[in-house]
Amino acid sequence: MSELIFTLRPAVTHLVDCRALTPNMLSGKALAEIKALRLSAQHTVADVFDVTGEDVTHIIFKQARAVIHYVGYQMKAGQIIIEGDAGDFIGAAMQGGVLVCKGDVGERAGDSMRRGMLLIEGDAGEYCASSMKAGTLGVLGKTGTRLGYGMKRGTLLLAQAPAAQATWLDCGWHTLPFLDILYKSFKTLDSRFATITQMRVQRWMGDVSGLGKAEILVLA
Amino acid sequence: MNINGVHIDDSFAEAFNMRGTRVIITAQNLKWAYNAANAMTGFATSVIGCGVEAGIESELTSDKTPDGRPGVSVLMFAMGSKVLMQQLETRMGQCILTCPTAAAFSGIASEDQISLGKHLRYFGDGNQVSKLIPDANGVNQRYWRIPVMDGEFLTQETTGMVRAIGGGNFLVLGTSQPQVLAACEAAIEAMKKIPNVIMPFPGGVVRSGSKVGSKYPKMFASTNDAFCPTLKGVVKTELDMDIESVMEIVIDGLTFEDIALSMKVGIEAACSLGASAGIKRISAGNYGGKLGQHHFKLHQILQGNLTGATTHE
Numbered sequence: 111m112s113e114l115i116f117t118l119r120p121a122v123t124h125l126v127d128c129r130a131l132t133p134n135m136l137s138g139k140a141l142a143e144i145k146a147l148r149l150s151a152q153h154t155v156a157d158v159f160d161v162t163g164e165d166v167t168h169i170i171f172k173q174a175r176a177v178i179h180y181v182g183y184q185m186k187a188g189q190i191i192i193e194g195d196a197g198d199f200i201g202a203a204m205q206g207g208v209l210v211c212k213g214d215v216g217e218r219a220g221d222s223m224r225r226g227m228l229l230i231e232g233d234a235g236e237y238c239a240s241s242m243k244a245g246t247l248g249v250l251g252k253t254g255t256r257l258g259y260g261m262k263r264g265t266l267l268l269a270q271a272p273a274a275q276a277t278w279l280d281c282g283w284h285t286l287p288f289l290d291i292l293y294k295s296f297k298t299l300d301s302r303f304a305t306i307t308q309m310r311v312q313r314w315m316g317d318v319s320g321l322g323k324a325e326i327l328v329l330a
Numbered sequence: 331m332n333i334n335g336v337h338i339d340d341s342f343a344e345a346f347n348m349r350g351t352r353v354i355i356t357a358q359n360l361k362w363a364y365n366a367a368n369a370m371t372g373f374a375t376s377v378i379g380c381g382v383e384a385g386i387e388s389e390l391t392s393d394k395t396p397d398g399r400p401g402v403s404v405l406m407f408a409m410g411s412k413v414l415m416q417q418l419e420t421r422m423g424q425c426i427l428t429c430p431t432a433a434a435f436s437g438i439a440s441e442d443q444i445s446l447g448k449h450l451r452y453f454g455d456g457n458q459v460s461k462l463i464p465d466a467n468g469v470n471q472r473y474w475r476i477p478v479m480d481g482e483f484l485t486q487e488t489t490g491m492v493r494a495i496g497g498g499n500f501l502v503l504g505t506s507q508p509q510v511l512a513a514c515e516a517a518i519e520a521m522k523k524i525p526n527v528i529m530p531f532p533g534g535v536v537r538s539g540s541k542v543g544s545k546y547p548k549m550f551a552s553t554n555d556a557f558c559p560t561l562k563g564v565v566k567t568e569l570d571m572d573i574e575s576v577m578e579i580v581i582d583g584l585t586f587e588d589i590a591l592s593m594k595v596g597i598e599a600a601c602s603l604g605a606s607a608g609i610k611r612i613s614a615g616n617y618g619g620k621l622g623q624h625h626f627k628l629h630q631i632l633q634g635n636l637t638g639a640t641t642h643e
Contacts, residue, residue, distance in 0.1 A: 208464070225462060244460070265461070287433055287484045288461055288475050290398040295464045325459070 111165040114144070117172040118159055118194075125197070126150075126158050128171075128181045133188030133207065136166040171196075176216055182209040185226070191300065198235070201228035204245060210301045217254070220247040223264065227295070229303045239266050242324065246292065248303055261317045261324040267292075271312075271330045278316035278326060285309050286327070331629050333598065335605030336612060340629055343499045343593070343614040344622035348377075348407045349414045350494030350584055351444060352387070352437030355426060356401030360389065366429035367402045370421045374406070375531045378551065382408045382417040383496060383582050385528030396435045397484065403437050405528045407496045407582045414491060415444045422485070423450055427476070433484040436471075440490030447474040447485030460487075498581035498589035498626050501539070501557065501613040502600050507575040509608030511535070514577050516603060517596035524592040527583035536578045539615055554615070573610060586624060586638030590631050597632060 116131060129135070130147055139147075141164060145156040155161060167188035171178065174194030182190050182201045188208075192200075195213035202221040214232035224243045233251035240259040248267040257272045289309050296303040311327040331338040355370070357363040367386050374384035384406040395401045406421075408414035426434045427450060434446055451458040454476040461473045472487040502517070504510040518534035521527065529535075544552035555561050556568040557576045569576070579596055583589035603609050614628055624638070 206470070227464075244462075246461070246463075263459075265459075284481060286475070286482055287397050287399070288463075288473055288482070291396055291463050291473065291484075292461070294396075294398075294466070298464075298466065298468070323457075323459075 112163040113165050113168040113170050114161070114163040115170045115172055116155070116159040116161055118174055118178065119157075120173070122158050122177060124153075124177065126153075126178045128178050129183040131155070131169065132182060132185040132190070133167045133169060134184075134186045136169075139166065174211075174213065176214070179216070181211075182207075182228070185209065195232065200230075201226075201247070204228060208299065210299060210303070212301070214251065219249075220245070223247065229296075229299070229301055231302050239264070239324075242266075250302060258317055258324060258326060260320050262321040263323045264325075266324070266326040267311075268326060268328050269306075269330060271328050272326065275316070277319040278314045279318060281313040281315055283310060283312050286311060286313075289327075331632065333601040333612075333632070334603075336601040336609050338597070338601075338628050338632060339611065339613040341614045342616055342619070342628065343497070343626040344616035344619060345495050345497035345499075345589065345624040345626060346409070346622045347624075348409060348494045348496040348582065349411045349491055350405060350407045350438075350496075350582070351414060351418060351489055351491050353404045353406070353418070353422075353446065353489055354390065354395055354401055354435040354437040355404060356390075356395045356397050356399040356433045356435070357429070358399065358431035360400045360402075362429065362431050363399075363401045366426050366432035367404050369425035369429065371404055371406075371530075372425075374417075374421075375536070377407070377409050377413075377496070381413050382406050382421075383528070383530035384421075385530045385534075385582075387528055388522075388525065396486075397433055399433070405526075405582070405584075407494055407528075407530075409496075411442070411444070411491060418489075419445055419449060422446060423453075426485070427453065427478070427483055430480050435486045436489035438490040438492060440492050442491040443488035444491045446487060446489045447476070448487045450474070450485065451476055453478075492584060494582065494584050495586060495589055495624050496582040497622060498583065498593055498624075499578055499615045500593055500597055500628065501576055501578050501611075501615060502609065503557075503569065503573045503576050503611035503613060505572055505574055505608040505610060509603075510575040510577050512607070513600040513603050513609045514579060517579055517600040520599035521579070521581070521592045521596040524588065524595055526585065526588040527581050527592040529579055529581055531580055534579060536580055537576075539576070539578045542617060542621075568613070570610075578615060586626075587636050590626055590636040590638075593626055593628075594631050594634075594636065597628070 179197040192211040198216035200219045204223040206226040217235040229248045236254035242261045244264045250269040314326040371384040387403045451474040459475040476483040514535040539554040540551040555565045
């Protein structure tokens with residue numbers, strides 16, 4: 111079965127809510143039904159995307175731009191690849207599966223995420239990993255202000271050092287054995303994350319204004 | 331039947347249904363993987379006194395382990411699932427958690443899962459971290475990272491439990507203690523190369539075979555006097571006058587075929603020393619065939635019939 115591909119039409123400039131376009135939401139739907147789904151009062155899927163393919167467990171957004179929001183919202187399993195940039199709340203409330211964005215993302219990526227892997231190859235906007243409950247969120251590019259705001263548990267893996275924050279505490283540099291297993295899981299992905307091999311990381315714990323059981327692991 | 335001048339008795343080993351599991355132990359290097367695994371499989375020779383029978387199955391290179399470090403695989407067997415779970419948890423806590431750089435992973439797939447680090451995680455006193463990471467097949471596996479003084483102890487949450495067989499065996503009879511031990515050492519070296527089996531006794535060899543019952547009412551097992559060479563004049567002996575020493579190799583394995591193959595390989599290795607090296611007879615231990623569910627017939631196995639056709643349910 112070929113992947114289900116949503117190619118963003120170049121003319122689209124309005125915000126697009128992609129909450130309905132996850133493997134669990136599309137499960138059991140035929141291509142025609144998917145095309146007819148309403149994304150808002152004014153727009154169906156077919157108005158916004160060219161849609162091809164049938165495998166709803168492997169979804170690709172092509173020619174993606176920052177107008178698409180809530181990609182992977184509450185996704186439970188499967189895989190979503192965003193080829194390009196994405197808007198806000200990418201992977202918000204994610205409950206499983208893998209979401210890879212090859213470009214930059216907007217604000218609150220991984221907000222309230224509970225499980226699964228959200229991998230961002232570009233930059234992430236403000237409030238990345240806000241209120242995250244668990245799971246793994248990786249960012250290869252820069253991160254915005256208020257990183258991990260209210261983050262409770264989970265792992266934030268960063269290739270570049272973030273700005274210092276008062277509610278995140280430095281626990282020093284470590285060689286962590288679990289990273290080898292995590293990196294092996296990256297190897298199955300078509301992503302720049304698959305090239306990471308560095309086992310030595312700087313560990314920060316926070317957000318100590320709340321529960322404080324989350325970690326930021328910095329590769330830089 | 332005769333191999334290289336060694337007589338093979340027309341007898342059988344009587345073995346029992348057990349529950350088994352496999353754990354992969356890794357560490358910074360093989361030395362520390364062995365330190366952990368040797369501790370975990372120590373005092374695990376017989377279910378009678380130790381609860382479980384355990385041993386190191388094989389060495390694993392770093393490309394064969396989940397975390398890319400060298401390791402060993404450990405097999406552990408018990409008479410029931412409850413005691414296997416208890417023993418695994420205790421040994422994980424005292425032997426693997428405590429061992430510098432050691433990590434533990436599931437070594438066998440099964441619908442029946444038993445705790446590896448599931449309860450051990452509480453040692454982290456609230457600072458333990460759970461990670462759910464997909465394996466090569468995309469199936470999520472849960473790991474626990476427990477902060478310890480050397481860094482982090484990494485363990486998978488559970489491992490599989492499977493039906494297994496314990497108590498496959500054969501006896502090596504010879505004209506002197508050193509000669510019989512040499513034959514047993516040769517057998518163990520060959521048997522170590524067979525996967526899915528362990529020989530749980532010290533160095534793989536046991537010298538104190540037992541019979542059921544005793545003259546003392548409180549003892550339910552006692553020395554196998556019929557095979558004790560120093561008693562051959564006074565008891566109903568199984569030994570000819572030229573037999574001065576008998577040793578036994580006990581095998582636990584995942585399937586009938588695994589044990590049968592290891593018995594074949596071991597007996598052939600022992601017999602390769604030949605009658606001229608003092609090896610006179612190969613026999614097997616049984617209880618008349620009424621207690622154990624599995625009968626390993628020596629002649630059938632040595633003729634190459636390794637299937638479980640002789641299994642008695």
